[in-house]
Amino acid sequence: MNFTDIELIELMHKAGIRPSVQRIAILSSVFNTRRHPSAEDIFSELSPHYPSLSRTTVYNSLHALCECGLVRQLEIDGANMRYDMAPQKPHSHFICRRCGRIFDMAMPEGLSASAGSYEGFCVDCVDVYFKGICPDCKQKLTT
Amino acid sequence: MNFTDIELIELMHKAGIRPSVQRIAILSSVFNTRRHPSAEDIFSELSPHYPSLSRTTVYNSLHALCECGLVRQLEIDGANMRYDMAPQKPHSHFICRRCGRIFDMAMPEGLSASAGSYEGFCVDCVDVYFKGICPDCKQKLTT
DNA sequence: TATAACTTTGTAATCACTACAAGATAGTTA
DNA sequence: TAACTATCTTGTAGTGATTACAAAGTTATA
Numbered sequence A, B: 001m002n003f004t005d006i007e008l009i010e011l012m013h014k015a016g017i018r019p020s021v022q023r024i025a026i027l028s029s030v031f032n033t034r035r036h037p038s039a040e041d042i043f044s045e046l047s048p049h050y051p052s053l054s055r056t057t058v059y060n061s062l063h064a065l066c067e068c069g070l071v072r073q074l075e076i077d078g079a080n081m082r083y084d085m086a087p088q089k090p091h092s093h094f095i096c097r098r099c100g101r102i103f104d105m106a107m108p109e110g111l112s113a114s115a116g117s118y119e120g121f122c123v124d125c126v127d128v129y130f131k132g133i134c135p136d137c138k139q140k141l142t143t
Numbered sequence C: 001t002a003t004a005a006c007t008t009t010g011t012a013a014t015c016a017c018t019a020c021a022a023g024a025t026a027g028t029t030a
Numbered sequence D: 001t002a003a004c005t006a007t008c009t010t011g012t013a014g015t016g017a018t019t020a021c022a023a024a025g026t027t028a029t030a
Helices: A005-015 A020-029 A041-047 A055-067 A137-142 B005-015 B019-031 B039-046 B055-067 B136-141
Strands: A071-074 A083-086 A091-096 A102-106 A124-133 B071-073 B082-085 B091-096 B102-106 B122-133
Touching: A005 A020, A020 A041, A020 A083, A041 A055, A055 A071, A083 B102, A102 B055, B005 B019, B019 B039, B019 B055, B019 B082, B039 B055, B039 B071, B122 B136
Parallel strands: A091 A124, B091 B122
Antiparallel strands: A071 A083, A091 A102, A124 B122, B071 B082, B091 B102
């Protein structure tokens, strides 16, 4: 979880996307935390450091980064789209109903391979979302 | 896929929710098709038959039906919340990127049992969403 | 029948996200 | 380096799904 700007630029070049200052910051915000941030999260994190940053730029950049395959959208949240680093081994996600945090979980076995295994369907993406209470909140509830 | 109003009322009684005319219609709209409708779908389907029906009622009723466990929300769509009949055996969903239709799929084995199997996490819900191209659209694309 | 609890309805608001057009930036060619 | 072009960023003004709220209607129970 420690991508330097140099590495991020390299990744963007390879992905065929122009590495603007804003995009580097946004990609870093997604890659260098495991928070699965929303667009608004990213905007409020970066806004103090890039006062001219526009919300529209955050949305545009995230779209571009998704299209070139560096970032992935999570629809686990219902209210907001969340963003995740794409180049990692397949995994699933857990969202806590109390605190709203999203956790990476192991991908249940056999699932990552199941793309393409459904007769006649052309599956290009599998999302597994668990919901419930995270360990921290569980403890708080029982004390 | 053929629930009579009597059966729907019975289900609502058991679930502890008051079966108003509107709720029966809305529940029927979810149970008696496999379209996984959005709130707007339901509203435009029912509106001609219940001219006084309000969008707010659709939303309120769907919430109530979700809370009492008869209906389930699908977040597969990104833009809209979709609704599904809850009391069925666990299954997954596929959404077609072309036509937007949602299909029921088999639940990948082992997954339905995995609720609760993550150390420290209290999992109460598992959603598996596949995305890609459905057989119909695949055919149209190749001709 | 009276009372309380719950539902429906319509309007107004919220909030994430998108459309659009003008201005800024960077890469390319001469 | 200068000019040209393609691409990015920015701000404003939407859009569209969903929610908040309060008044009016309905149902359950005593």
